[in-house]
Amino acid sequence: MAATEHARPGTPCWVSLQTADLTAAQKFYGAVLGWTFRPGSLGEDFRVALSGGRAVAGLGNVARAMGVPVSWTSYFAVDDADAVASRVRERGGTVAVGPLAFGNGRAALAADPAGAVFGFWEGRVLRDWRIGHGVAPAWLELRTRDCFDAALFYSGIFLWDQSQETDVRYEDDVVMVSVGGHTVACLRGGGVEAAPDPKVRPRWHVYFRVDNVEKAVEAALLAGGSVAAEPGLSMVGHEATLCDPEGGIFTVTSGPPD
Incomplete structure (x- = not known):
C-alpha cells in the first residue's frame, strides 16, 4: 500500500480526469502516456493511472452523470x-x-469567479505525489483572464496569505505559488476572452512529462486525439497541447526532470 500523509493545506494533491467513457480513456492515455491502470477505491467507475507502478492520476466515469464536460481537474489539500x-x-x-465523503476523506468540486473548475480534498494524500517530481504532473497552471484577481481568490480560500510557508510572487508576467520552498502552481492571465471555444476558457491546466513530445503527439493522433497547440518551447520546456477523443485538454512536456 502506498504511503500517505497530511499535505500542507493549499498544496495541489491530485489530478483526475472526468470522463464519459472510462474504457476509451484508458486506451487513449495508455497509448499516449504509457500508463497502466488499476481499480480505484471508489468503485467500478474509477481507475488509478500508474507509471512504473506508481500512481499518477485518477480517472472517473462521471462526466455524463454530473452533466459536466470531459476535463482534467486539479485538487488541492485542505484541513477543513x-x-x-x-x-x-x-x-x-x-x-x-460536496463536500462529500469519498473513501477515507472528503472532496468537493468548485469553480472560481472566472469559471475555472478545481477540487479540494480533506484527508490523507500520497506521500510521493508532488507537482514537478517523480511521476506526478510536471506542471500545473491556471489560465485565466486576470491572474492577480485569481491570486487574491485562491489566497483567500486556501489561506496562502496567512501561511509563512507559502510564497505568492509576480514573476515574468505570471503569478508563481510556492509552498515550503517548492513551486506548486503558476497563475497566468491575459489573452483569455469569453469565447465559446473551450480551449480558451479559464481552466486549471495539467502538464504530463514524456520522454519525446513528437512521439506523444503522433500516438495521440493515431489514438483518435487532436493537437490543440503544436510542439514548441515554453517556460516549462519542449511541449505540445493535446485533446483526447472526448475533448479533455492536457499538455505533454519533456521539460527538465526533478
Whole structure:
C-alpha cells in the first residue's frame, strides 16, 4: 500500500480526469502516456493511472452523470473542506459538488469567479505525489483572464496569505505559488476572452512529462486525439497541447526532470 500523509493545506494533491467513457480513456492515455491502470477505491467507475507502478492520476466515469464536460481537474489539500467551501462562496466562487465523503476523506468540486473548475480534498494524500517530481504532473497552471484577481481568490480560500510557508510572487508576467520552498502552481492571465471555444476558457491546466513530445503527439493522433497547440518551447520546456477523443485538454512536456 502506498504511503500517505497530511499535505500542507493549499498544496495541489491530485489530478483526475472526468470522463464519459472510462474504457476509451484508458486506451487513449495508455497509448499516449504509457500508463497502466488499476481499480480505484471508489468503485467500478474509477481507475488509478500508474507509471512504473506508481500512481499518477485518477480517472472517473462521471462526466455524463454530473452533466459536466470531459476535463482534467486539479485538487488541492485542505484541513477543513466545509470552511473552504464557505470561503469559496464568500469570494464569488461556486461549489458545484460536496463536500462529500469519498473513501477515507472528503472532496468537493468548485469553480472560481472566472469559471475555472478545481477540487479540494480533506484527508490523507500520497506521500510521493508532488507537482514537478517523480511521476506526478510536471506542471500545473491556471489560465485565466486576470491572474492577480485569481491570486487574491485562491489566497483567500486556501489561506496562502496567512501561511509563512507559502510564497505568492509576480514573476515574468505570471503569478508563481510556492509552498515550503517548492513551486506548486503558476497563475497566468491575459489573452483569455469569453469565447465559446473551450480551449480558451479559464481552466486549471495539467502538464504530463514524456520522454519525446513528437512521439506523444503522433500516438495521440493515431489514438483518435487532436493537437490543440503544436510542439514548441515554453517556460516549462519542449511541449505540445493535446485533446483526447472526448475533448479533455492536457499538455505533454519533456521539460527538465526533478
